[in-house]
Amino acid sequence: MGELEDLLPEPEIDDLDDVHKKDKYWIKLPNGQPCHKSSAVKYLLCSEDGKKSTDRLSRVQGLSKIRTYSRSPSAPSLNDDSLLGDAFLVNQLIATFARIDNQVALAIMRVSAIEDKTKTLVPSIPAADLASPDITLRGQILTLAPTDASTWVWMPNTYESFAALKKQGKSANELGPTSSVTRKSTLIEVPACLSTPIKVKLEQQDDQDSPSIAWKFDTAALVAVTEIGDNLCGFCGRTGTCTLTLTKPSKTIIPNSDCPYFIKFSLLAAEKTTTSGLATNCPLQCDICLSQELQGRYRLAKHVYWSYNLPAHVETKHPSASIPEGFEESYMVSRDEMVHLRLAKGTVSTTTAKQGPGQKRKP
Numbered sequence: 001m002g003e004l005e006d007l008l009p010e011p012e013i014d015d016l017d018d019v020h021k022k023d024k025y026w027i028k029l030p031n032g033q034p035c036h037k038s039s040a041v042k043y044l045l046c047s048e049d050g051k052k053s054t055d056r057l058s059r060v061q062g063l064s065k066i067r068t069y070s071r072s073p074s075a076p077s078l079n080d081d082s083l084l085g086d087a088f089l090v091n092q093l094i095a096t097f098a099r100i101d102n103q104v105a106l107a108i109m110r111v112s113a114i115e116d117k118t119k120t121l122v123p124s125i126p127a128a129d130l131a132s133p134d135i136t137l138r139g140q141i142l143t144l145a146p147t148d149a150s151t152w153v154w155m156p157n158t159y160e161s162f163a164a165l166k167k168q169g170k171s172a173n174e175l176g177p178t179s180s181v182t183r184k185s186t187l188i189e190v191p192a193c194l195s196t197p198i199k200v201k202l203e204q205q206d207d208q209d210s211p212s213i214a215w216k217f218d219t220a221a222l223v224a225v226t227e228i229g230d231n232l233c234g235f236c237g238r239t240g241t242c243t244l245t246l247t248k249p250s251k252t253i254i255p256n257s258d259c260p261y262f263i264k265f266s267l268l269a270a271e272k273t274t275t276s277g278l279a280t281n282c283p284l285q286c287d288i289c290l291s292q293e294l295q296g297r298y299r300l301a302k303h304v305y306w307s308y309n310l311p312a313h314v315e316t317k318h319p320s321a322s323i324p325e326g327f328e329e330s331y332m333v334s335r336d337e338m339v340h341l342r343l344a345k346g347t348v349s350t351t352t353a354k355q356g357p358g359q360k361r362k363p
Helices: 002-007 013-019 037-045 056-060 127-131 287-291 310-317 327-331 335-340
Strands: 026-028 034-036 087-089 093-100 103-115 124-126 136-146 152-159 187-191 202-204 215-217 244-247 254-257 283-285 304-306
Touching (some): 087 127, 093 136, 103 187, 124 127, 244 283, 244 304, 283 287, 310 327
Antiparallel strands (some): 093 103, 136 152, 136 187, 202 215, 283 304
16 A cells, blocks of 8 residues: 555645635636536536435445436336336436427427426336326427438437417517527426337437537437327327227216226316317217117227217228218317317307217217
């Protein structure tokens, strides 16, 4: 030990004093702004480890505040059943939908905050709680640039910015293209039930011509883990995984589903578009399918589809059949609904709700 100490240079007294100064944790950027060294390292390495453990022994061992029970956990893979055990952590990526004007786009968001049912910010939640509409995820949408058919490039800490929407009841003019965008306007808030964790791995891009540090997704799958098809479930948006039925235990028809995102609701309320309930997507039976069955074999649970899927079903399965009177009206989207969904301009009329299983279409 003495020989090793002889090789070390003698520290000066001033150097020892500087070690304990807090300003040694900071560096000054070219623009004059201070930056904490840990933030700089996290920026350069795109670290997703989160805060270090508050327990001194665990912190010295390099463990995070949220335990992964491994000092070097393996990178997430598309073949894994979950991301990190059964927990969803802050700073992970999710896939969600973003509406740009009247178009819907798939968006990749890095979650920076999780708010649970009690409106408390938490560092993680069980993966099963992602089905809850009472949990809110906040974060920023990554700015991705396609380089070829299967590769997307992300420049670290580059996020999309959105102009703030005009609040209802305000008389101010709508924000134009010259409106200023603040840092706060880049934060997006979505319910957990409208998001899906994605399992992608970032690797540094080998591009000597690029002056900045760029990272790319080394998997071609930027979509949700579950593929979205044609006959979508009204709760989760998946195809072929959920069963939809109608039951009538008493005088009221009740919708049921084995979807993990299923929430009980009233058909009577769902059939009318309002400012609080915009969409009228609800379970309906196909009258054409029922008319083709033999007498005495009618069952309420059969041939049930979401009303938004019925136009494609009728066109595909019954292209030459005559549509029963009132049936088409039950699943067509009204102009009032288009106005409430902001897919059409105008005012809402005083027309009644479209006919559905909770009104005149009784078995």
